[in-house]
Amino acid sequence: MTLLITNIKELLQIRERTELKVSGADMKELPAIKNAFLLIENDVIMKFGEMNHCTNIDADKVIDASGKIVLPSWCDSHSHIVYAGNREQEFVDRINGLTYEEIANRGGGILNSAEELQNTDEDSLYEQSLKRVKNIIKLGTGALEIKSGYGLTVDAELKMLRVIKRIRENAPIKIKATFLGAHAIPKIFKSDADAYINLIINDMLPLIHKENLADFIDVFCEKGYFSLEHTNRILKAGLEYGLTPKIHVNQFNAFGGVPLAVKNNALSVDHLEELTEEDINALKASNTIPVALPSCSYFLSIPYTPARKLINAGLALALASDYNPGSTPSGNMNFVVSTACIKMKMTPEEAINAATINGAYAMGISEDYGSITTGKKANIIITKDIPSYNYLPYAFGDNHIDQVIINGKVVE
Numbered sequence: 001m002t003l004l005i006t007n008i009k010e011l012l013q014i015r016e017r018t019e020l021k022v023s024g025a026d027m028k029e030l031p032a033i034k035n036a037f038l039l040i041e042n043d044v045i046m047k048f049g050e051m052n053h054c055t056n057i058d059a060d061k062v063i064d065a066s067g068k069i070v071l072p073s074w075c076d077s078h079s080h081i082v083y084a085g086n087r088e089q090e091f092v093d094r095i096n097g098l099t100y101e102e103i104a105n106r107g108g109g110i111l112n113s114a115e116e117l118q119n120t121d122e123d124s125l126y127e128q129s130l131k132r133v134k135n136i137i138k139l140g141t142g143a144l145e146i147k148s149g150y151g152l153t154v155d156a157e158l159k160m161l162r163v164i165k166r167i168r169e170n171a172p173i174k175i176k177a178t179f180l181g182a183h184a185i186p187k188i189f190k191s192d193a194d195a196y197i198n199l200i201i202n203d204m205l206p207l208i209h210k211e212n213l214a215d216f217i218d219v220f221c222e223k224g225y226f227s228l229e230h231t232n233r234i235l236k237a238g239l240e241y242g243l244t245p246k247i248h249v250n251q252f253n254a255f256g257g258v259p260l261a262v263k264n265n266a267l268s269v270d271h272l273e274e275l276t277e278e279d280i281n282a283l284k285a286s287n288t289i290p291v292a293l294p295s296c297s298y299f300l301s302i303p304y305t306p307a308r309k310l311i312n313a314g315l316a317l318a319l320a321s322d323y324n325p326g327s328t329p330s331g332n333m334n335f336v337v338s339t340a341c342i343k344m345k346m347t348p349e350e351a352i353n354a355a356t357i358n359g360a361y362a363m364g365i366s367e368d369y370g371s372i373t374t375g376k377k378a379n380i381i382i383t384k385d386i387p388s389y390n391y392l393p394y395a396f397g398d399n400h401i402d403q404v405i406i407n408g409k410v411v412e
């Protein structure tokens with residue numbers, strides 16, 4: 001099956017297969033071809049170039065993209081899209097003056113979602129979550145990382161990870177799974193956090209390994225959640241089972257989590273609303289990619305990750321949604337890209353790089369996803385007729401997507 005897209009106003013994000021991420025000043029460049037074509041064979045990008053080279057191509061299906069921009073689909077490297085119910089009451093409580101921290105301290109927050117998930121059966125959890133996944137595919141997401149972390153018991157963490165596995169088997173997009181048993185300390189372990197950490201290491205990890213349910217390990221390294229010592233123990237235990245670290249760090253407080261993550265060869269460090277010079281220096285000497293989550297900052301009214309500081313220091317930066325019921329009830333990567341431009345002063349080129357190739361890097365899949373490259377997976381966004389790619393983040397409230405192609409097939 002071949003699919004030919006012709007008369008593309010601008011084909012964005014053309015890269016060599018060896019370019020696994022884009023860093024520093026290079027993020028300002030978004031290699032593109034104007035008046036282009038793109039040929040897809042089965043699920044793979046076969047060929048592309050200027051329209052005047054589009055000769056003698058006999059395709060099964062042709063899409064005329066006159067006036068439209070074509071780019072790789074979004075690679076969302078941080079989500080908690082598997083959850084039960086919602087936390088709209090906490091949203092109203094925050095409007096009325098409570099803080100995220102106060103809500104968590106009185107047993108709400110992550111523990112609230114955990115209780116709801118523990119009481120939800122696996123099929124219902126799967127249905128609720130798959131609906132959200134289908135929704136974000138229509139919004140242009142073509143690769144997604146999904147975390148556990150709303151289970152917090154052996155059974156419920158396994159239930160979440162099995163649901164992620166079912167989504168991976170049934171949704172058309174690329175899915176990576178992360179074990180986040182260390183998302184919060186359950187109430188019954190409040191006065192004995194070490195006992196919960198032992199449960200994660202001695203009970204959860206071996207079972208997850210046995211069923212091959214996770215690619216990565218995550219910890220919420222934060223005051224009131226998991227200390228540096230806890231984080232170090234859990235990451236090391238995960239590494240023994242072949243799970244690469246990707247951690248939540250510096251959301252509210254910076255106290256050494258970033259250098260610790262780097263020491264443990266973390267693939268990514270996510271959040272970073274707080275950031276120190278020591279953190280930047282640690283990242284500079286590493287392959288760990290920082291990941292910013294602007295929708296979370298927007299929703300909680302907390303500081304935005306200082307993107308300019310990171311990029312100006314020569315680092316790569318990825319953007320992700322953080323889709324979850326508490327701090328970010330949205331998985332819309334178009335909003336993420338706009339908000340990064342508007343609030344974090346990223347240029348459209350930087351934001352698109354951060355949400356495609358660098359997002360793919362933050363999931364360890366940038367050899368196959370995140371750019372227009374011969375041989376890569378044909379996961380593509382075709383926009384509506386828009387003046388230029390700047391218009392995507394500029395007109396932030398509108399949906400500019402006309403069609404989404406996943407594995408070479410148009411999503412209905």
Ligand SMILES: N=CN[C@@H](CCC(=O)O)C(=O)O
Nearest residue numbers: 109110220296322324326327
């Ligand atoms: N900060 C930790 N975890 C999630 C939010 C969890 C929640 O509030 O349910 C995040 O990345 O924002």
Ligand SMILES: [Zn+2]
Nearest residue numbers: 078080248322
């Ligand atoms: Zn998160």
